[in-house]
Amino acid sequence: QKEVEQNSGPLSVPEGAIASLNCTYSDRGSQSFFWYRQYSGKSPELIMSIYSNGDKEDGRFTAQLNKASQYVSLLIRDSQPSDSATYLCAVTLYRGQAGTALIFGKGTTLSVSS
């Protein structure tokens, strides 16, 4: 079973719409969850972190976490063409002696059309 799963997309939304990105994870012990944005040819940029169940809002971004369902999502309101990128879901995984590591999903490509 893959540790972090995302729909690869592409997810296409018109400018001004809400983009909804979803992620599921396999380890019930995971405590920290992150969303990164990665533009083509660039490294990932942290946009949201969430640690407890519920919603967390930051500007146009809202992260939602449901640990019982092992599900985390990212909503982008008023989507802009500049939001077009690959969005990576990342989850901390405790691996015993190997320590804790941040494991990434394959990412969802978002395309916002003007």
Add this chain to the structure above:
Amino acid sequence: GAVVSQHPSWVICKSGTSVKIECRSLDFQATTMFWYRQFPKQSLMLMATSNEGSKATYEQGVEKDKFLINHASLTLSTLTVTSAHPEDSSFYICSARVPTGAISYEQYFGPGTRLTVT
């Protein structure tokens, strides 16, 4: 957010040579840094965890003798790709962990190094 730098941003080397990539935390001290590799259209794959003052922890399938990691100070970790081959061509990205609470942290990435082995 915290700033992580990498050098060089891109490098081309000949097969059989070695390449060193530097990763620095600019405005904070990083006891733990991570090295990832990303092939085109694939996700980030964790290669190793670099701990200041101790040996790196490598992920399964990553050759420790080929990818040498040194974390000699709280602001610098280096990755040396030894005897590079064309299949090592990839985007190498380091990241550093910044505590945000008693047990929580955020992880910031450097800009990456694109390695091409000819």
